[in-house]
Amino acid sequence: MDNHTKPILPGRGASDYERYLRTDELLALQKTPEQMSHPDELTFQVVHQSSELLMKGAAWELHRAHDLMDTGEYAKAARLMRRANRMLDYPISLLHILETITPYDYHIIRGGLGHGSGLDSPGFVSLLHVGPRLGEVFFRQLEATGLSVDDLYRQHSRYFDLHEVAEELLEFDERMQVFRFHHLKLAQRIIGGEVVGTMGTPVEVLRQRMEHGMLYKALWEVRNEITAKMNTEQEKH
Numbered sequence: 001m002d003n004h005t006k007p008i009l010p011g012r013g014a015s016d017y018e019r020y021l022r023t024d025e026l027l028a029l030q031k032t033p034e035q036m037s038h039p040d041e042l043t044f045q046v047v048h049q050s051s052e053l054l055m056k057g058a059a060w061e062l063h064r065a066h067d068l069m070d071t072g073e074y075a076k077a078a079r080l081m082r083r084a085n086r087m088l089d090y091p092i093s094l095l096h097i098l099e100t101i102t103p104y105d106y107h108i109i110r111g112g113l114g115h116g117s118g119l120d121s122p123g124f125v126s127l128l129h130v131g132p133r134l135g136e137v138f139f140r141q142l143e144a145t146g147l148s149v150d151d152l153y154r155q156h157s158r159y160f161d162l163h164e165v166a167e168e169l170l171e172f173d174e175r176m177q178v179f180r181f182h183h184l185k186l187a188q189r190i191i192g193g194e195v196v197g198t199m200g201t202p203v204e205v206l207r208q209r210m211e212h213g214m215l216y217k218a219l220w221e222v223r224n225e226i227t228a229k230m231n232t233e234q235e236k237h
Helices: 016-021 041-070 074-098 103-110 122-144 149-154 160-190 203-211 217-236
Strands: none
Touching: 041 074, 041 122, 074 122, 074 160, 122 160, 149 160, 149 217, 160 217
């Protein structure tokens, strides 16, 4: 009879679970207590490393969704975008954990960051890159279908799958803006709103990036158009 407790996968670890997920390596990526400048540094690293993993996963799914949109497989694309958007909920919520680090303790940790900054996040940068590409393929497909954004929303039952893609794009756009907002508030809460960050980048730049970070302006503006049209029709009656 097979011994199902004995690992059969190659690698290090007492179980196949540990070997498949490479937990020995993963859990060795944080500083040891002897290396830490402050006990809160483990929380700082775990939050950022977890966020990078989640954003990497989200970007992967969005790239897959891009390719599916390009071939007209809108339902499949929307499903992957929905998955990515749910993954992005967690980096947003993880920012609130960092708010539990006090400003004085943060500055002790900050001393070991060198010129590191959250603006350098590979995960967030990858999302910034895939975002416009998603928009390009979506609006190209919309044009090929002969629809305006308003047409798509007015006939959403007829073009349900493409409409779902539009809504997931809006969800993604919103999450990117919300992440930026909470990142801004975290910076203001920990280092202040009128100081220079680790890159020499003022917190004001974070605010400006948040204000001008809208990815799919047409999907937001169509709401204004719909409301204006509905109000006009109601006034006629």
